[in-house]
Amino acid sequence: MTYDDLLFGVFPYLCIIIAILGSVWRFLSDRFSYSSLSSQFLETRQLFWGSVAWHYGILAVLTIHLVGFLFPETILSWNAEPMRLYVMEATGFTLALFTLGGLIMLIVRRFSSSRIRVVTSKMDIALLLFLLIQVATGVWTAMFYRWGSSWYAMYAVILNAFLLVLIVPFTRLVHFLSVPIKYIWRPHQIVRWNRRSPIIGA
Amino acid sequence: MDVRAQTSMMFHLDKCIGCHTCSVACKNIWTDRKGTEYMWWNNVETKPGTGYPTKWEDQEKYKGGWVPKEETIKLRVADKASTFANIFHQPHLPTIDDYYEPWTYKYSDLFDAPAGDDQPTARPISLITGEHMDINAGPNWDDDLSGSTVYANNDPNYEKLTEAEKQALSELERLVFFYLPRICNHCLNPACVASCPSGALYKRGEDGIVLLDQNVCRAWRFCVSACPYKKTYYNWKTGKSEKCILCFPRVESGQPPACFHSCVGRIRYFGVVLYDADKIESIASAPENELVERQREMILNPFDPAVIAQAEKDGVHFSVIEAAQKSPVYRFVKEWELALPLHPEFRTLPMLFYVPPLLPVLGHVENGVYDVDATDYFTSLDKARIPMRYMASLFTAGNEEQVRGVLEKLLTVRMYKRAEQVDDIDSAQVEAMLKKTGLTAEACEEIFRLTSLPTFEERFVIPPTHQEYTAELTVGDPYAFKAEVGVGGFKGSPERGW
Ligand code: HEM
Ligand code: SF4
Numbered sequence: 001m002t003y004d005d006l007l008f009g010v011f012p013y014l015c016i017i018i019a020i021l022g023s024v025w026r027f028l029s030d031r032f033s034y035s036s037l038s039s040q041f042l043e044t045r046q047l048f049w050g051s052v053a054w055h056y057g058i059l060a061v062l063t064i065h066l067v068g069f070l071f072p073e074t075i076l077s078w079n080a081e082p083m084r085l086y087v088m089e090a091t092g093f094t095l096a097l098f099t100l101g102g103l104i105m106l107i108v109r110r111f112s113s114s115r116i117r118v119v120t121s122k123m124d125i126a127l128l129l130f131l132l133i134q135v136a137t138g139v140w141t142a143m144f145y146r147w148g149s150s151w152y153a154m155y156a157v158i159l160n161a162f163l164l165v166l167i168v169p170f171t172r173l174v175h176f177l178s179v180p181i182k183y184i185w186r187p188h189q190i191v192r193w194n195r196r197s198p199i200i201g202a
Numbered sequence: 203m204d205v206r207a208q209t210s211m212m213f214h215l216d217k218c219i220g221c222h223t224c225s226v227a228c229k230n231i232w233t234d235r236k237g238t239e240y241m242w243w244n245n246v247e248t249k250p251g252t253g254y255p256t257k258w259e260d261q262e263k264y265k266g267g268w269v270p271k272e273e274t275i276k277l278r279v280a281d282k283a284s285t286f287a288n289i290f291h292q293p294h295l296p297t298i299d300d301y302y303e304p305w306t307y308k309y310s311d312l313f314d315a316p317a318g319d320d321q322p323t324a325r326p327i328s329l330i331t332g333e334h335m336d337i338n339a340g341p342n343w344d345d346d347l348s349g350s351t352v353y354a355n356n357d358p359n360y361e362k363l364t365e366a367e368k369q370a371l372s373e374l375e376r377l378v379f380f381y382l383p384r385i386c387n388h389c390l391n392p393a394c395v396a397s398c399p400s401g402a403l404y405k406r407g408e409d410g411i412v413l414l415d416q417n418v419c420r421a422w423r424f425c426v427s428a429c430p431y432k433k434t435y436y437n438w439k440t441g442k443s444e445k446c447i448l449c450f451p452r453v454e455s456g457q458p459p460a461c462f463h464s465c466v467g468r469i470r471y472f473g474v475v476l477y478d479a480d481k482i483e484s485i486a487s488a489p490e491n492e493l494v495e496r497q498r499e500m501i502l503n504p505f506d507p508a509v510i511a512q513a514e515k516d517g518v519h520f521s522v523i524e525a526a527q528k529s530p531v532y533r534f535v536k537e538w539e540l541a542l543p544l545h546p547e548f549r550t551l552p553m554l555f556y557v558p559p560l561l562p563v564l565g566h567v568e569n570g571v572y573d574v575d576a577t578d579y580f581t582s583l584d585k586a587r588i589p590m591r592y593m594a595s596l597f598t599a600g601n602e603e604q605v606r607g608v609l610e611k612l613l614t615v616r617m618y619k620r621a622e623q624v625d626d627i628d629s630a631q632v633e634a635m636l637k638k639t640g641l642t643a644e645a646c647e648e649i650f651r652l653t654s655l656p657t658f659e660e661r662f663v664i665p666p667t668h669q670e671y672t673a674e675l676t677v678g679d680p681y682a683f684k685a686e687v688g689v690g691g692f693k694g695s696p697e698r699g700w
């Protein structure tokens with residue numbers, strides 16, 4: 001087995017498996033800790049600039065990556081025409097800068113507000129730094145390896161990405177596993193009966 | 203018809219002395235933890251005033267409650283689509299500064315300060331950051347109209363008043379205030395429940411208590427914005443929201459909630475009412491000036507055989523129906539129509555009702571002597587120092603006739619008793635008032651009794667919880683409900699996550 005096999009054949013699957021098992025384990029054993037741990041209540045202005053830019057950016061970027069990952073041919077055939085490639089690159093680049101800007105704001109906020117420092121754990125800082133490495137290397141790839149989106153991968157970006165997947169169950173990142181999609185179709189009001197039927201989950 | 207039982211409450215504002223015993227009782231039991239220092243699930247505010255959190259009634263600012271939309275209603279804070287758009291940052295979420303920054307004092311300085319010429323002082327330090335802070339707001343900062351130029355004059359209900367009325371309220375000779383104790387209203391159409399994307403909040407089917415399941419809460423914090431009464435709170439330490447639980451562990455064991463039990467003025471009444479759950483949506487969507495009446499209409503007569511039959515069919519236990527028949531809340535709200543909901547125009551159908559205060563009439567100063575017209579003392583509502591419009595803004599969505607009707611009834615009871623006990627009021631005058639308000643002599647007597655001389659058991663009529671039925675469900679598998687009650691899961695200690 002070569003290093004390549006180990007890094008790109010074994011490590012990613014290991015990360016994904018640990019992430020899934022870890023999240024399930026955490027959900028079953030310590031459901032209380034599943035939370036977005038919002039800190040808007042203590043500081044709202046900086047959060048607006050940080051959180052909105054970051055989330056809109058990262059969600060768009062992740063979606064594009066996911067499409068590229070699952071259907072590489074789609075992206076390649078789309079990019080076959082230069083004009084389309086430029087559009088793709090420009091959009092990707094703007095989004096990436098947006099994401100990076102938001103993330104930097106979030107990091108600044110973690111250190112600059114005394115109230116926010118009180119609710120900042122070591123893990124929060126570690127996570128923000130991991131994300132910074134990820135987004136920064138991603139932007140760097142896009143800038144200096146023309147044209148980045150036609151490349152299948154950049155080693156560092158990919159490895160750090162799987163590292164991020166790995167730490168999901170051990171950080172606040174679990175919050176995006178509980179995106180409340182059920183809200184879209186559930187009725188507004190919820191009534192729980194103690195006697196009529198057992199209350200299973202919610 | 204879908205008959206359900208709702209645990210309901212009534213506060214008699216004429217009896218509230220603003221002592222805050224209720225608030226302290228609640229705080230000592232439920233909110234003495236880190237992250238909850240600023241929370242007052244029960245608070246008592248001075249009216250006129252801006253309240254807690256500051257200007258909570260101003261829904262232009264906080265976007266709480268429901269607003270009409272076509273034939274029905276929608277949440278003001280966000281519809282389902284904008285919930286997802288605003289989840290990363292909520293534009294209308296109150297922050298700690300809308301309540302106040304909790305603090306303590308650095309008492310150790312009193313002992314540890316080096317010898318010097320000055321007395322050592324214990325400076326205030328923030329309970330959040332631990333740093334020194336200047337206190338510029340606190341719980342009941344505006345008690346008894348203190349700082350009224352800042353607080354009373356910014357009361358959101360003043361918007362309904364004329365300039366002259368506003369001016370008059372700040373004249374020294376006319377100053378008047380009353381207390382408004384507030385807890386969660388355990389609404390029939392709770393905005394908190396409806397707004398929670400995770401579905402963490404729910405209404406209990408059997409008794410209507412509104413609770414928040416912290417194991418489901420993910421700190422999307424929409425409940426905080428959506429509750430127009432600002433009675434859900436965000437715990438910044440644990441990253442979970444919390445709210446008044448109507449002391450369900452006490453209620454389930456036959457005791458009234460702590461704030462009710464401890465109330466010194468005995469202003470609080472507790473009992474169930476039966477209501478028709480099929481009507482919730484249509485009544486919450488009614489035109490503003492009909493809301494009070496329609497909500498009253500929704501409450502069913504527990505003596506009506508048809509209601510009893512349907513209630514039993516819908517699974518309401520007979521002992522609960524019996525409790526509804528003895529409920530003091532039913533008498534004040536439905537039978538005598540004396541108690542009104544707070545800000546019905548928020549459309550959550552709150553189930554805490556208030557008997558509005560009968561404030562003193564305006565006296566006059568003559569030759570430097572303050573005097574009230576003794577003959578008019580018990581009769582004139584028009585000379586009341588708080589404009590009727592203000593009361594209407596609080597309790598009837600602006601319908602002045604409705605508040606006036608209630609206050610006239612309260613006056614009638616007083617006149618009736620005064621005529622009986624002191625005999626200085628013309629009986630024809632009393633008769634006229636009885637006729638006008640539609641009260642009978644017996645009703646006056648009963649209102650007087652339940653207002654002034656009720657026993658503990660008359661104020662608090664708590665139906666049995668029937669744990670035995672719940673226990674029966676576990677026959678065969680005693681673990682069937684594990685992790686569904688109490689703090690579930692393998693670990694389940696309420697601590698902040700990693
Ligand atoms: C659709 C899915 C998502 C939702 C609904 C969501 C929602 C939230 C919310 C409500 C907060 C708390 C903001 C506050 O303090 O009030 C938050 C924080 C955060 N989210 Fe997300 N998020 C999502 C996806 C993601 C993803 C995919 C990532 C990263 C890969 C991410 C990373 C973060 C980080 C790092 C924070 C902490 C920010 C800070 O306060 O420093 N989120 N998210
Ligand atoms: S008062 Fe607020 S928290 Fe209580 S049930 Fe009504 S909407 Fe929910």
Ligand code: SF4
Nearest residue numbers: 228244446448459461
């Ligand atoms: S009912 Fe209980 S929890 Fe609710 S405000 Fe009163 S004391 Fe607090």
